[in-house]
Amino acid sequence: MDVIALDDPTDAQIREWHGVLAAVHAADHAGEPAPTRAQTAALLLGAEPGTRRRLWAVPAAAPDHGASAAPGGFTAVPEGGFAAVALLRLPGAPGAERPGEIDIRVRPGHRRRGIGRRLLAVAAEGLRADGRTGVIAQVMAGTPAVPFLESHGFSCVLTVRGMVLRLGDLPPGRAEELVAAGPEGYRLVRWRGVVPDEHAAALARAKTAMADPAEFAGEQWDAERVRETAEVVAKRGDDLYTVAALRGPVVAGFTELVVPHGAAGRAAQYDTAVAPEHRGRRIGLWVKAAMLRWLAEERPEVREIETDNVGDNAHMLAVNAELGFRVERESMEYQAAAADLPSLSA
Ligand SMILES: CC(C)(COP(=O)(O)OP(=O)(O)OC[C@H]1O[C@@H](n2cnc3c(N)ncnc32)[C@H](O)[C@@H]1OP(=O)(O)O)[C@@H](O)C(=O)NCCC(=O)NCCS
Structure with a gap:
């Protein structure tokens, strides 16, 4: 051939x-x-x-x-x-x-x-x-690419589950219930677009705390980078929404969602994180539920939300499952050593 x-x-x-x-x-x-x-x-x-x-x-x-x-x-x-x-x-x-x-x-x-x-x-x-x-190589689970790669020296190093929440499937009152059940000593704040100055440094600290040091080599965020990231979204014409849980001035957890310009029926979940010392208080669920309520008021045209869950992030999968997200597709990242790949003479 x-x-x-x-x-x-x-x-x-x-x-x-x-x-x-x-x-x-x-x-x-x-x-x-x-x-x-x-x-x-x-x-x-x-x-x-x-x-x-x-x-x-x-x-x-x-x-x-x-x-x-x-x-x-x-x-x-x-x-x-x-x-x-x-x-x-x-x-x-x-x-x-x-x-x-x-x-x-x-x-x-x-x-x-x-x-x-x-x-x-x-x-x-x-x-x-x-x-x-x-x-x-990135492939979809359940397609012929999986046996193809596995028979040519590749192994799977990462699984990403694409999940979707259809807002119409949420039981009435569920988001309100979850918002009302927020933990003592914390309060919710929210903003659209670029972070207000008063929360910028605290949000940057929360983003740095969330970066898995093993995966991202201790990714550092500062207020400037947080603002720039939001500006990139705005330049595309998309709307970024953020809900954060504060303990005093500290951002204990936050969730970000983007409603794309021109395709507002499906919003995309961006980062959600809870700083390690604030985990175990259902803050992830709390901020996400507050986001759902806000979205229903502000952007009623949004019908569904998609999100990607990387690897075996059991806590985030549990939060998403509790909110009603369903796995829609699963993709995998495969890796091989060049030395193990077939050669032209074989
Ligand atoms: C994956 C893909 C590239 C394989 O192409 P292909 O030309 O059919 O592969 P080959 O004929 O060279 O297959 C070589 C070997 O891979 C394995 N293999 C390939 N397809 C397979 C399947 N559907 N089931 C089981 N084993 C399979 C077999 O060991 C096969 O050898 P065999 O036919 O002697 O049993 C093709 O199915 C495809 O285009 N899939 C969609 C795109 C995609 O996901 N690409 C992967 C990104 S790298």
């Missing part, structure tokens, strides 16, 4: 690439929004600053090179179309420091013929040539 490298993709190649993404999406990603042509073009052309990318495709019709053309195969796409594509992201400078990121997509009618494996071997060459020692 032919594998072609697309250094500088043409319009026709972008169109073919998009065709593969759309066909794969239809087969594997029920419930997720389909990629648009503009998103595909941005993916292939719009280089992120500081990241290089390499692209490969397997043409669907290859009558002159038909070594792997199985009987009845390669007819579902027009001559010249792509049967499969692969993208390798190379963030930062060449070298072992950071893993590359691989994404392989094979049209459903062309699977189990070794195309995915071949593209992985080609990308592995690209990885090694760039001095990388590792690679990661």
